[in-house]
Amino acid sequence: MSLDPTIFLPVLPEIMLLLLGLVVLVLDLVLPKEQRRNLGWVTAVGMGLVILFSWPARPVNGSTLVWGGMISHDWLSYTLTLLVIFGAGITALFAMDYEELGGRGEFYLLMIASTIGMAFMASAADLVMLYLAIESVSIPLYILAGFFVRDVKSTESGFKYLLFGALTSAVMLYGFSLLYGFSGTTAIISTSRAPGLGPTILNSIQNDQLTPIVLIGSLLLVLVGFGFKISAVPFHFWAPDVYEGAPTPVAGFLSTASKAAGFIVLIRFLIFVFPIGVTQWPVILSALAVATMTLGNLIALTQRNIKRLLAYSSIAHAGYMLIGVAALVVLPTIQEDAHAMWGITSVVYYLIAYLVTNLAAFGVVAAYGRVVGSDDVTAYYGMSRRAPGLALIMMVSFLSLAGMPPLAGFFGKFLVFLAAINAKLIGLAVIGVLNSIIGLYYYLTILKYVYLYRSEDEDKSIPLSRAYKLGLALLVVGIILIGTLISPWYNWASTAAGAMF
Amino acid sequence: MQFPILSIIVFTPIVTGLLILLIPAERKTEIRVAALAAGAFALLLSIWAYFSYDIAAGGYQFIEKYDWLPALGISYHVGMDGMNGPLVLLTGIVMFTGVLISWGIDDRPREFFAFLFILATGVFGVFVTLDLFMLFFFYEIAVFPMYLLISIWGWKVTREYAAMKLTLYLFIGSVVALVGALAMYVTAGTATGQWTFDMLVLEKAGFSTSFQTLWFPFVFFGFAVLGGIFPFHNWSPDGHVAAPTAVSMFHAGVLMKLGAFAALRVGIMLLPEGAKAHMWWIIVLTLVNVVYGAFIASVQTDFKYVIGFSSVSHMGLVSMGFATLNREGMLGAGLQMFSHGVMTALFFAVVGMVYDQAHTREIPKLGGFRKVMPLVPIAFIIGGLVSMGMPGFSGFIAEFPIFMGLWGYKPWIAIVAALSIVITASYIIRIIGNVFFGSLPEEFEGHVHDVTVLDKVALVCLSTVLVIVGVFPSIMVPMVESGVNYVLRLLGGA
Numbered sequence: 001m002s003l004d005p006t007i008f009l010p011v012l013p014e015i016m017l018l019l020l021g022l023v024v025l026v027l028d029l030v031l032p033k034e035q036r037r038n039l040g041w042v043t044a045v046g047m048g049l050v051i052l053f054s055w056p057a058r059p060v061n062g063s064t065l066v067w068g069g070m071i072s073h074d075w076l077s078y079t080l081t082l083l084v085i086f087g088a089g090i091t092a093l094f095a096m097d098y099e100e101l102g103g104r105g106e107f108y109l110l111m112i113a114s115t116i117g118m119a120f121m122a123s124a125a126d127l128v129m130l131y132l133a134i135e136s137v138s139i140p141l142y143i144l145a146g147f148f149v150r151d152v153k154s155t156e157s158g159f160k161y162l163l164f165g166a167l168t169s170a171v172m173l174y175g176f177s178l179l180y181g182f183s184g185t186t187a188i189i190s191t192s193r194a195p196g197l198g199p200t201i202l203n204s205i206q207n208d209q210l211t212p213i214v215l216i217g218s219l220l221l222v223l224v225g226f227g228f229k230i231s232a233v234p235f236h237f238w239a240p241d242v243y244e245g246a247p248t249p250v251a252g253f254l255s256t257a258s259k260a261a262g263f264i265v266l267i268r269f270l271i272f273v274f275p276i277g278v279t280q281w282p283v284i285l286s287a288l289a290v291a292t293m294t295l296g297n298l299i300a301l302t303q304r305n306i307k308r309l310l311a312y313s314s315i316a317h318a319g320y321m322l323i324g325v326a327a328l329v330v331l332p333t334i335q336e337d338a339h340a341m342w343g344i345t346s347v348v349y350y351l352i353a354y355l356v357t358n359l360a361a362f363g364v365v366a367a368y369g370r371v372v373g374s375d376d377v378t379a380y381y382g383m384s385r386r387a388p389g390l391a392l393i394m395m396v397s398f399l400s401l402a403g404m405p406p407l408a409g410f411f412g413k414f415l416v417f418l419a420a421i422n423a424k425l426i427g428l429a430v431i432g433v434l435n436s437i438i439g440l441y442y443y444l445t446i447l448k449y450v451y452l453y454r455s456e457d458e459d460k461s462i463p464l465s466r467a468y469k470l471g472l473a474l475l476v477v478g479i480i481l482i483g484t485l486i487s488p489w490y491n492w493a494s495t496a497a498g499a500m501f
Numbered sequence: 502m503q504f505p506i507l508s509i510i511v512f513t514p515i516v517t518g519l520l521i522l523l524i525p526a527e528r529k530t531e532i533r534v535a536a537l538a539a540g541a542f543a544l545l546l547s548i549w550a551y552f553s554y555d556i557a558a559g560g561y562q563f564i565e566k567y568d569w570l571p572a573l574g575i576s577y578h579v580g581m582d583g584m585n586g587p588l589v590l591l592t593g594i595v596m597f598t599g600v601l602i603s604w605g606i607d608d609r610p611r612e613f614f615a616f617l618f619i620l621a622t623g624v625f626g627v628f629v630t631l632d633l634f635m636l637f638f639f640y641e642i643a644v645f646p647m648y649l650l651i652s653i654w655g656w657k658v659t660r661e662y663a664a665m666k667l668t669l670y671l672f673i674g675s676v677v678a679l680v681g682a683l684a685m686y687v688t689a690g691t692a693t694g695q696w697t698f699d700m701l702v703l704e705k706a707g708f709s710t711s712f713q714t715l716w717f718p719f720v721f722f723g724f725a726v727l728g729g730i731f732p733f734h735n736w737s738p739d740g741h742v743a744a745p746t747a748v749s750m751f752h753a754g755v756l757m758k759l760g761a762f763a764a765l766r767v768g769i770m771l772l773p774e775g776a777k778a779h780m781w782w783i784i785v786l787t788l789v790n791v792v793y794g795a796f797i798a799s800v801q802t803d804f805k806y807v808i809g810f811s812s813v814s815h816m817g818l819v820s821m822g823f824a825t826l827n828r829e830g831m832l833g834a835g836l837q838m839f840s841h842g843v844m845t846a847l848f849f850a851v852v853g854m855v856y857d858q859a860h861t862r863e864i865p866k867l868g869g870f871r872k873v874m875p876l877v878p879i880a881f882i883i884g885g886l887v888s889m890g891m892p893g894f895s896g897f898i899a900e901f902p903i904f905m906g907l908w909g910y911k912p913w914i915a916i917v918a919a920l921s922i923v924i925t926a927s928y929i930i931r932i933i934g935n936v937f938f939g940s941l942p943e944e945f946e947g948h949v950h951d952v953t954v955l956d957k958v959a960l961v962c963l964s965t966v967l968v969i970v971g972v973f974p975s976i977m978v979p980m981v982e983s984g985v986n987y988v989l990r991l992l993g994g995a
Contacts (some may be wrong), residue, residue, distance in 0.1 A: 404641055404645055405637075405638045406638065406642065410638070410641070414634075414637075414679075417683060418573075418683050418687070421683040421687050422687045426684065429680055429683070430680055433676035433679060433680055434673070436676060437669060437676065440668070440672055441665070441669060444648060444665065445665075448661065451652070451653060452652055452653060452661070486575075487569065487570045487571070490570055490572055
């Protein structure tokens with residue numbers, strides 16, 4: 001039996017990531033200690049090359065199931081894979097000059113391992129594969145969050161993340177086992193794409209005509225695990241503490257790439273496992289969205305630590321994206337046209353915009369906090385006079401988070417609200433737009449500290465290494481391009497969304 | 502392809518603003534000259550566009566349309582008609598004179614002009630756009646720089662509070678209107694199968710009366726917040742007072758028109774049946790604006806607050822004129838937007854000049870400024886006469902039709918609204934008497950000086966415009982009338 005080399009094509013990015021990890025591991029051994037920070041360049045450039053050489057791996061034949069039904073090779077998984085690799089590359093740039101972080105090879109290796117997990121998470125088509133992927137994302141991240149072993153807060157952060165993660169993961173696994181028990185199969189994605197494979201969970205559920213209560217029960221258990229990943233209320237408690245204690249570049253990675261992967265899994269699960277038309281769906285997701293964005297925004301108002309503020313803001317952003325998810329589950333039941341996939345399109349566009357924007361925000365906090373030695377908002381008084389360039393980037397990223405044109409966040413929010421109104425979720429859209437005003441208030445408050453307030457340290461400038469300059473410049477250009485040249489990004493998001501139908 | 506004059510007008514300010522940021526911060530004179538050149542260029546182009554508009558042909562002219570996001574029916578689509586033509590001209594005038602007045606700003610002038618010009622692009626954009634998505638895009642670009650301009654260069658006492666209040670009020674308004682706009686888009690798309698944000702198409706979408714009645718308040722009030730409509734006017738005097746002079750001019754002169762114009766363009770023109778259903782109580786609210794605003798203005802002791810509340814009162818007349826939905830009322834409102842814009846810019850310029858010299862705005866402490874700055878009282882008196890609606894000035898040709906329109910609706914409303922003219926006269930005359938005439942207080946003796954040449958140029962420009970429009974109404978009335986005709990056709994030829 002001969003091996004067809006093309007079966008490796010769908011996992012080409014993951015294979016290249018693995019090779020990159022090995023390169024980093026070997027270099028970590030041979031490089032002298034003072035040169036190890038250059039592993040950051042190796043990782044970042046490597047990630048860039050992986051993105052570039054992933055082009056042949058694009059799903060030209062539409063969605064297909066490969067590797068015995070374990071992996072779905074489609075535009076959604078491909079898009080997300082590129083997105084998390086980009087996020088990881090930028091994080092490597094931000095980390096390399098971070099004390100006790102950038103000079104240690106294991107940091108890069110763990111991050112690459114976690115990125116591989118995310119790529120598999122996005123493409124998992126089977127419960128077993130999905131669980132393995134989620135765990136291989138989480139375990140390296142537990143270590144990364146507690147990377148500063150001498151720092152009490154960082155240790156606490158890692159440990160808290162581990163405890164929360166393990167608990168929610170166990171609950172989710174229980175939900176998985178229920179699903180398996182009811183259906184006798186672990187396949188998530190329908191067989192029409194890959195004839196010859198067994199029935200999926202959805203087929204079995206429909207055949208056996210299970211009562212909705214059983215479905216809702218297992219749905220809620222699974223949702224606990226996903227809710228933890230995307231930090232949706234009420235599974236958000238870990239986020240502020242973990243972000244605050246974790247090294248800032250790691251917190252940025254956690255809040256963007258990890259969350260993006262969680263959202264893609266959520267979308268996939270909603271579409272393929274839980275039959276559309278369960279009437280409680282929109283109610284559950286709308287409630288989740290309202291609680292997540294409102295609580296996130298309200299608590300963010302009172303934060304005095306910039307990383308905690310960004311943590312609550314990222315909870316709120318998960319809430320906005322959940323609006324798109326709620327729209328996605330309503331739509332197919334009320335209308336059958338091309339606009340039904342606006343829900344997914346809006347979430348994918350929002351994820352792209354949010355990833356770039358939030359990475360920039362955390363990048364500024366990392367670059368500034370590293371020198372200032374404090375994450376308290378008072379440290380940001382007079383920042384525009386100490387570091388005008390950095391302050392400008394902070395303004396761009398915060399305004400994009402607030403949803404101001406012509407920056408990326410504006411069109412993301414616009415699409416999410418459009419999807420909600422198209423799905424007749426008008427109340428949800430109104431709550432969403434009012435929430436964005438609360439968000440505007442605290443983002444502006446920070447900008448006020450940066451531009452208006454004075455401090456005694458104004459004459460001390462903030463040195464920026466080349467890695468930070470490169471990373472931040474890439475992100476700012478990205479924020480502006482995503483906000484102005486919306487057409488290519490929208491079409492990309494729309495293609496990714498189309499993979500689900 | 503024709504010459505893309507509107508795009509050039511729209512993008513000249515923002516491009517200049519970004520280029521100015523490249524000039525080293527310490528070369529302040531070059532920065533100011535660059536800003537002035539851009540202001541003059543935009544003014545000339547807007548004058549040219551205004552006078553080359555073909556009134557006989559009517560409708561939208563200088564149209565440009567490029568696809569931006571075809572998948573959702575979003576396009577870059579601009580055009581000029583009789584309604585927005587005068588407003589483009591107004592923005593050009595205020596921008597040019599605003600740069601002249603801001604010559605003396607010494608704290609980071611580079612950033613000041615950059616933000617001011619980003620704002621100007623947003624304003625031009627909202628006026629000329631024919632695409633609903635673009636309208637929101639430009640609207641938010643116009644509102645946000647206000648926050649920075651007020652909070653960084655504003656009056657130290659209230660700037661933080663006023664800037665935040667203004668920004669939050671205006672954004673709440675805009676997002677509420679956004680929900681309404683999206684509802685229109687989705688409803689029109691579902692019904693006709695043509696998914697587009699093009700307002701010229703949405704006008705013909707034929708929304709049901711119940712839909713229009715439900716959504717009209719969202720859209721109208723969302724935008725009318727920026728027009729200073731009662732009871733959402735509270736941000737405006739605080740914002741005016743806290744802002745630096747040029748920003749107050751922009752803010753009261755142009756930005757508030759943005760709200761009234763968008764309420765007309767999106768609210769009344771896209772949802773005409775909704776407008777008819779809600780007009781009676783909007784007229785009542787704006788009546789409160791007009792009379793109560795004038796009354797509050799007359800009891801203020803701070804010079805700038807007087808002008809701030811007078812803007813609330815006059816902008817009430819604009820919204821009121823639109824709400825009558827008849828020819829006279831709308832014609833007057835269209836003219837009043839221009840007239841009030843120039844007049845209030847003149848007022849705020851004068852307030853700024855007095856404050857720069859006296860460092861106080863308390864009316865009882867001022868006096869006798871006629872002696873040191875002879876041109877300023879003349880300009881102020883011209884503005885005051887416009888404000889009172891005196892024949893021969895632009896205020897008369899603007900306010901008289903509004904009252905005619907109101908009389909056509911309900912005579913008693915016209916009578917009550919006309920009270921505001923008396924109150925306006927009282928506070929204008931009080932200011933003229935207390936600030937410019939009488940004796941110069943001793944502490945100012947030798948400390949106050951005449952205004953600069955550039956200030957004088959700005960004052961002359963603004964007052965000339967007011968007089969010209971007043972004496973030769975034919976340079977503006979037919980144009981606005983053609984715009985009103987278009988609106989009336991949408992309203993069913995009332």
